[in-house]
Amino acid sequence: MENTINGIHHITAIAGNAKRNYNFYTNVLGQRLVKKTVNFDDPETYHLYYGDKEGTPGSILTFFPWEGIQTGRRGARQATEIGYSVPKGSLDFWVNRFEKHNVIYNKVAEKFGEEYLTVLDPDGLKLELTASKTADNRLPWETDEVKAENAIKGFHNVTITTNKMQPTADILTGVFGYKLLEQNVNRYRFITDAVENANIVDLVEVAGEVAGHVAGGSVHHVAFRVANEEILMQYREKIAALGLHITDKIDRNYFYSLYFREPGGVLFEIATDNPGFAVDESVEELGQNLKLPAQHERFRSALEKSLPKLF
Numbered sequence: 001m002e003n004t005i006n007g008i009h010h011i012t013a014i015a016g017n018a019k020r021n022y023n024f025y026t027n028v029l030g031q032r033l034v035k036k037t038v039n040f041d042d043p044e045t046y047h048l049y050y051g052d053k054e055g056t057p058g059s060i061l062t063f064f065p066w067e068g069i070q071t072g073r074r075g076a077r078q079a080t081e082i083g084y085s086v087p088k089g090s091l092d093f094w095v096n097r098f099e100k101h102n103v104i105y106n107k108v109a110e111k112f113g114e115e116y117l118t119v120l121d122p123d124g125l126k127l128e129l130t131a132s133k134t135a136d137n138r139l140p141w142e143t144d145e146v147k148a149e150n151a152i153k154g155f156h157n158v159t160i161t162t163n164k165m166q167p168t169a170d171i172l173t174g175v176f177g178y179k180l181l182e183q184n185v186n187r188y189r190f191i192t193d194a195v196e197n198a199n200i201v202d203l204v205e206v207a208g209e210v211a212g213h214v215a216g217g218s219v220h221h222v223a224f225r226v227a228n229e230e231i232l233m234q235y236r237e238k239i240a241a242l243g244l245h246i247t248d249k250i251d252r253n254y255f256y257s258l259y260f261r262e263p264g265g266v267l268f269e270i271a272t273d274n275p276g277f278a279v280d281e282s283v284e285e286l287g288q289n290l291k292l293p294a295q296h297e298r299f300r301s302a303l304e305k306s307l308p309k310l311f
């Protein structure tokens, strides 16, 4: 995993009520809040990061919770499903848990030979819990109610819905080092062997599908993972050489980022492993305190009053 794209780094989505979002991801799904910070571009709003113990890339789902935001609509030119990896044999546990917590879910189904459970978060964001057929040796975060034998290990895949799959496929295969693994009707599964997990992107091609609307309950962007800034900037050149607009390097405190819109319409980010979430608090304390980037530190007392309490 030297000069490669190492699967998914994080996925960022939009939520409504912050506490409801926090309760679902920590209490119901058993994820760890690994960072409580603000949207650097809109510091009146949280940016919440959920993942495993250390916030390992490949496990991180992040949200901008905007109270009262309208609900988005799934459709083309969007990442439409977020797939988590769960242990084999755990899907019954999750069905029972979703029943108990009045969560909307579908009965267990199968694709590409893997059983999965579709579930909607409180804002309607579509998640899938997949019992992967390949080994997933990642150590999950455990809670009192969600122990390791059932716990989410991180991402399994992400699904992008597109009118025409080829332009997006060309980025995945020609730039990111993915290859087509399997095709089932209009679903194309791409995988990279640079890493063992969080390494799958599914493209679903639906020619007539109307473009989705990104708002509450939808994915804002998908971030792919690189080891460091030097490799990040190598990818910047590769993307720019295709004639696509790509941002300059942006410091996100916990990683460095570039953003570009892939030809299928989805906002892609490339993000580094360094410096990671323990840069401003210890691993034990992750997520406990409001963390602000230097430029917003002077607003701390006002923000601590105005941001909604999570716990």
Ligand code: ZN
Pocket (backbone or CB within 6 Å): 010, 012, 221, 223, 269
């Ligand atoms: Zn991001």
